Amino acid sequence: CIDWADVEAKRTHKTRAFIPVDYAGYPAGPGDTDLLIIQDAAHAPGGVAYGDMMCLSFHPVKPLATGDGGAILLDDGGQYERLQALRWCGIDRSTWQRSEKRYGWDYDINEVGYKCHWNDIQAAIGLVQLDRLDEMQQARRKIADLYQAELSDWVDFAADHPKHTNHLMPVRVSSHIRDGLINALLEAGYSAGLHYKPLTLYPMYKQETPPNTALAWRQLISLPIFADLSPADVVGVCDIVEHYVGVRSVAYG
Template sequence: MIPIAKPYLTEEEAQAAYDTILSGWITQGPKVQEFEEKFAAYTGAKYAVAVSNCTTALHLAMIVAGIGPGDEVICPSMSYIATANAIRYVGATPVFAEVEPDTYNLDAADAEARITDRTKAILLVHQIGMPADIDAFKDLCGRYNLKLLEDAACAAGSAYKGAKIGSHSELVCFSFHPRKVISTGDGGMITTNREDYYNRLKLLRQHGMSVNDRVRHEASRIIFEDHVELGYNYRMTDIQAAVGIKQLEKLDWIVEERRKIAAAYDQAFKDIDSIRLPQEYDGYFSNYQSYSIYLKDTAAVSRNTLMQKLLDRGIATRRGIMNTHRETAYKEYATDVSLPVSEDLQDNSIILPLYVPMKQEEIKFVTECFTQEVLAVTMSKSMLQPD
């Protein structure tokens, strides 16, 4: 079976975790600080704060941005459910907007049409690693005095107009889940250029504790901590951070290899008229966290039938990106929601295997099987059509 994805971890990461375990400091400590400093330097942000996962990163970002009950936050429905969940965690209301069919990213014009006097922020998602149009949303937020937050769960290593994702706005949240380009088992990171956000994020991730464990451990005098506000246990461990440091060292190489696989797919599928390939426009640089193909002629090619035929041949695939407003937990938020583009993309897109290292024979097998199955279904359908 060729899997849809798998993490790229080597003996270097294993050794880093091993050394950290034996160091005696395994929770949030010196390795976390090192990972934060190196991640900030990599993205071009002033600061980075490591947390337990991207969902907790989004939750804390909402808090420091001042979003709360009564506020509305515009976001795509076409995103993993954690995007909208983080808005609900602070008592605010997610307002779902449409996405662009070519990029799967939030449509600025549709987002603007959904702004009300209760709108407090826009949560922009860089879907499957493809950067969204950050400048368009910075302009939009500037005109309406809104906060801009970025869900960059899939976008470590991606870039927008020559600068890495993570450096463009005040709060950018990353994931290190195993499905992402680099992984710490699980984990997350928030980048920011604001010192006040940085200091409060560090406070909130550790129960609102005024003095962290490392400061107390290294102190030559007795220190008693205070818990100055309601906080959370959203810490990253030093074991995870040690792995993350090694992963970060390989990130650019991993992205380069992923882009080679995406280019091989592009070349193999470019002449199939019934599908639309991922679009990467000038100034946009994707890490290709996922490779999603849209089936244009659904009368000729059934997405689910195609997925099953590929699975029968030993190739795992996934359906298009979920629509949160279709989930049971969001029924009350979907009463008057009309998102035909998002729903069409979910229903008629297929995500193909892409991981490092993916062998040339595996890439060839996927491209050959996909092409054969699409063309076979298309041909059989056309033969049934009357002249």
């Protein structure tokens, strides 16, 4: 969870915007600030919209998958038109707009843009996925509820929220058994991951890791979760977690 008072305390005259991350699908806002909020909702389509801009990801492993790509949701006509141009090399008019009456080859480029536009196949997949979003989110919620019912005595869960989208299923265990538990799950045929290694531990960004981040990193494990995961597989995962944690220790190290 974000400490919004700390956000305000750390802003300077150079601060132009703040980018909160809806980690695992938990909404990081809304918060009490007058900063421009660019909401990273890559994990949270269908969640809480609280930013001035809301950025979504349609990567294959995300809840609303279309193959790849993403979208920005906003309520600002000027920024919308600018972003439309930026997504396609900075060109100010789409081919469709230039061809409505008769083909017009002329267009302007007012700033350097990118090549980030979709194709029709991805858009068609996206429309179908959008129709299924509520169904898929309800399935994830049921899986999350089953995990919590089975494992509440064995692991610590992250904070819950009525609009949590449950993209990931992070739990905390004792740091000295975390890696062994991951291996036990993998050996049984269940995927388990770590989301995420702190940036400060990579050579490119190396610096001192904040203490709370360092502690969480040593204890976190992501249990498998996706819309088609069966209740039997959830119970199978839980059986391994209960056995492994129970045999070794539940005390944090």
